[in-house]
């Protein structure tokens with residue numbers, strides 16, 4: 001089975017700074033990590049390989065330093081990795097990002113399962129996974145919490161909805177986006193880390209991806225960020241101190257004011 | 262409106278494009294390839310054609326097309342044959358845009374037996390209701406719903422399409438946007454119309470709520486956004502005999518390839534839908550022990566609310582993941598959110614700081630949760646919560 005996992009490198013901080021000119025996030029000087037939700041995707045891809053056989057290829061679109069994130073996926077058990085990096089890809093929104101990723105995946109050929117994270121820490125749209133599936137014209141399932149079985153070209157899995165779980169059957173190839181509940185990502189083994197160190201990360205540029213360049217980057221992105229600002233989050237709240245009785249009374253009268261009691 | 266050019270001299274009628282087309286938009290008529298009105302210009306046919314006999318007339322399409330797109334659409338989400346709160350919220354959001362844009366508001370119902378719900382949308386102010394129906398649409402499923410919506414969008418060309426950022430909305434709307442090749446802004450907390458350009462201004466938090474961004478979709482239509490639940494109130498009933506114009510569309514399932522099948526359903530143990538709850542009482546690491554969640558549950562029950570949790574509580578295995586509020590869990594906006602023993606890490610705040618009224622109980626007076634709390638109680642939850650439950654019981658008699 002051929003398994004692909006899509007990962008993104010994100011800045012490891014919530015203290016973001018914005019360039020007032022470009023309205024882009026200033027990434028310099030901030031340490032980068034694998035998007036935390038993608039760790040579940042990597043772990044699940046590796047577990048699929050361990051349970052049902054196959055290979056795991058990690059793919060990421062991003063700047064050259066995203067190579068580090070891909071190395072980390074190899075340490076966790078991915079077999080190889082492809083970095084999609086080209087100036088032409090810069091400024092991609094979810095439509096362009098998913099298009100570029102889908103071109104790369106199509107080029108890999110005969111992929112059976114694509115695993116994505118639920119969403120990214122920075123963009124947090126959760127749109128890239130479903131949009132990749134769409135560009136590839138394959139079915140997809142979001143919010144997967146468990147893979148029960150894969151056999152004879154069919155995946156059985158469970159997904160979380162608002163107030164219930166659904167058990168589903170999907171024919172391969174299929175794309176899934178996974179939630180935290182699905183597994184506990186492993187700590188890379190020493191052997192894994194050694195392998196990662198020596199691994200060759202394949203770099204694919206515009207010419208390797210074989211898509212239509214006008215769908216890449218800014219040109220291929222229908223949406224534009226026109227303004228970015230930081231929200232001062234604070235409420236002119238009231239703080240009450242006192243013994244339990246006083247606090248409970250304060251709360252009680254507030255709940256009455258609010259009309260719930 | 263097919264804008265795919267066919268070079269009949271190159272076409273060998275190999276049918277690869279017909280097989281590939283997700284919309285069943287290509288047929289052979291009178292011995293020639295023909296593209297019908299189902300075409301969404303996705304261009305897949307162009308890509309698979311081994312003879313280069315197909316070409317997309319891109320540039321011309323975009324410029325002129327914009328004027329054809331009219332109307333403010335919203336996805337009228339229904340579950341088990343009933344309209345969800347989210348549907349009324351989206352209607353309200355659409356009505357707000359109508360004030361500034363002057364275009365009609367239309368709901369889109371998708372399902373096997375949903376036509377009966379159209380009247381209710383009319384009573385609350387919808388001008389039109391599109392009903393896309395078919396047996397394949399009985400249960401929610403990403404591919405069929407996305408295809409149903411995309412078919413309607415490609416046929417009627419709305420200017421704006423809104424959907425609630427519920428799990429259903431966030432699951433299938435991206436696929437609609439990719440099918441019709443337009444932009445999509447996720448999880449907006451506000452929308453409006455720009456006075457000058459008449460573009461849809463979409464506001465959304467990113468970076469865990471630390472950063473707000475305003476986004477527009479200038480040259481592509483429709484302009485699409487998912488909107489966080491509970492940001493808009495439900496549109497109220499404004500007339501008793503709402504008679505919206507109802508347009509019924511039969512779902513064309515011929516392009517459905519490999520549909521995902523539902524083989525079972527399982528309710529999440531004693532959960533109500535957190536995103537629908539008016540009151541949420543949440544517990545964090547301060548709860549210390551799984552059995553202490555009984556106290557949280559008792560308070561939630563007394564207030565007719567639901568139980569939430571911080572990630573720390575979920576990761577400790579004290580309560581299942583569907584209860585988790587925050588960046589990795591659910592985004593909620595109840596009328597009242599009571600945080601018990603939660604420090605208020607930014608990732609937790611990302612999921613609840615837009616609640617109407619926040620109450621925090623924490624023994625650490627410097628806990629960051631107090632920065633967002635309307636009412637902060639500095640004290641021990643094991644003293645305050647039982648005392649409160651007692652008082653509520655006394656009052657109820």
Ligand SMILES: Cc1cc2nc3c(=O)[nH]c(=O)nc-3n(C[C@H](O)[C@H](O)[C@H](O)COP(=O)(O)OP(=O)(O)OC[C@H]3O[C@@H](n4cnc5c(N)ncnc54)[C@H](O)[C@@H]3O)c2cc1C
Pocket residue numbers: 036121544545546547548570571572573574585586587588589590591601602603604605606607608609612622623624625628640641642643
């Ligand atoms: C990528 C990422 C995603 C995340 N996603 C989420 C998410 O979705 N949701 C989420 O909640 N967190 C999330 N987190 C974790 C978050 O950073 C915090 O670790 C977590 O919210 C802390 O939970 P807590 O407030 O319950 O625990 P703590 O931070 O340990 O706080 C416990 C609080 O309880 C108080 N307390 C203790 N005992 C008592 C008592 N008897 N009476 C009163 N007060 C008491 C303490 O003073 C303290 O303030 C995420 C983190 C990362 C890195």
Ligand SMILES: Nc1ncnc2c1ncn2[C@@H]1O[C@H](COP(=O)(O)O)[C@@H](O)[C@H]1O
Pocket residue numbers: 006007008035037038041059060061062094097101115116117118119120123124125126127128129
């Ligand atoms: N640049 C990227 N490279 C590879 N995968 C990505 C990229 N951006 C997003 N993804 C995948 O899509 C998921 C959802 O991302 P998003 O839509 O940005 O919230 C992530 O968890 C990743 O699995």
